[in-house]
Amino acid sequence: MSMKERLIGLYKLNKVDRELHELMSLRGDIPIRIEDLESEKREHDNRAAELRKELEDIIAAEEGVQTENDTLLEKIEKNDERLRSGALKSNKEYDALAKEIEDAKEKIKLNEKASKEDNSGRKAEIENELSLIAGQLEEVIAELETNNHELEELTKQTGEEEKELIAERDEILKNIDPEDFAHYERISKVKYGEAVAIVRKGSCLGCYSSIPPQKAIEIRMAEKFYACESCGRILIAEELITA
Numbered sequence: 001m002s003m004k005e006r007l008i009g010l011y012k013l014n015k016v017d018r019e020l021h022e023l024m025s026l027r028g029d030i031p032i033r034i035e036d037l038e039s040e041k042r043e044h045d046n047r048a049a050e051l052r053k054e055l056e057d058i059i060a061a062e063e064g065v066q067t068e069n070d071t072l073l074e075k076i077e078k079n080d081e082r083l084r085s086g087a088l089k090s091n092k093e094y095d096a097l098a099k100e101i102e103d104a105k106e107k108i109k110l111n112e113k114a115s116k117e118d119n120s121g122r123k124a125e126i127e128n129e130l131s132l133i134a135g136q137l138e139e140v141i142a143e144l145e146t147n148n149h150e151l152e153e154l155t156k157q158t159g160e161e162e163k164e165l166i167a168e169r170d171e172i173l174k175n176i177d178p179e180d181f182a183h184y185e186r187i188s189k190v191k192y193g194e195a196v197a198i199v200r201k202g203s204c205l206g207c208y209s210s211i212p213p214q215k216a217i218e219i220r221m222a223e224k225f226y227a228c229e230s231c232g233r234i235l236i237a238e239e240l241i242t243a
Contacts, residue, residue: 001177004222007236009176010184014196016169021193023158023165030151037144044137048130055126058119065111072104079104183225187232197233198241207231 001009024031079101088094155162173181187195197206202216209230211219219226220237228235 001175002222003224004240005175006177006180007222007225007234008240009172010180010234011196011198011236011241013169013172013176013181013184014188014194016165016172017188017193017195020162020165020169023162026158027151027154030147030154034144034147034151037140037147041137041140041144044133044140048133048137051126051130051133055123055130058123058126062119069108069111072108076101076104184234187234191231191233195234197228197231197235198238199235200238204228204231204233204235206233211235 079097082088083094083097083101088097176184184195191206194206197204199205199211199216199219202211202213203209204211206228207230209228211228215226216237219235220239222237222240226235227233
């Protein structure tokens with residue numbers, strides 16, 4: 001493929017990309033708003049999930065304490081029966097069993113006190129925050145639905161043209177050297193989709209800087225790539241695209 005063909009290929013690609021960019025610009029900042037809203041929704045969802053997990057852990061811990069207390073109560077009841085049965089053989093054995101009962105009762109009291117003091121306040125805080133998040137999520141989801149609907153309506157208006165341009169772009173890319181495309185993409189990212197500029201009457205139409213006469217002649221000859229010294233865009237002579 002000649003250098004002229006390579007330049008014309010990049011020019012055609014840039015032309016299609018510019019038209020695609022113009023279509024996208026009709027959508028305004030809606031896509032960015034949708035992205036921001038989706039990010040906000042994820043943050044709320046993640047925070048709510050963290051809070052629900054913490055609440056589940058607290059409840060599980062409380063249930064564990066209740067299970068322990070139930071076990072202790074059973075132990076107290078059994079030990080009480082043994083004390084009342086008169087089956088104990090010594091005062092030492094009696095005292096040891098009585099101490100077990102007393103320790104179990106004390107443990108139950110401590111468990112109940114810790115559960116009430118440590119968890120009730122935190123559970124209330126979690127419930128309040130979850131309620132707040134639910135309200136925020138409701139607003140975000142409503143706004144997200146509105147923006148998605150607006151974007152859908154705009155896309156319907158330009159969808160067919162966009163499909164045609166994308167198909168045309170894919171065809172153009174088939175004939176563009178990968179290295180040329182990589183070079184084009186680097187410039188395009190910096191120049192917002194305007195990687196190629198026409199040289200007309202000794203000026204770069206990308207930034208309207210003057211091109212030295214000798215360089216303008218060389219650009220028309222199209223023997224290699226030339227970049228505008230002011231804006232960095234790939235230069236192509238107008239004569240090459242109108243011939």
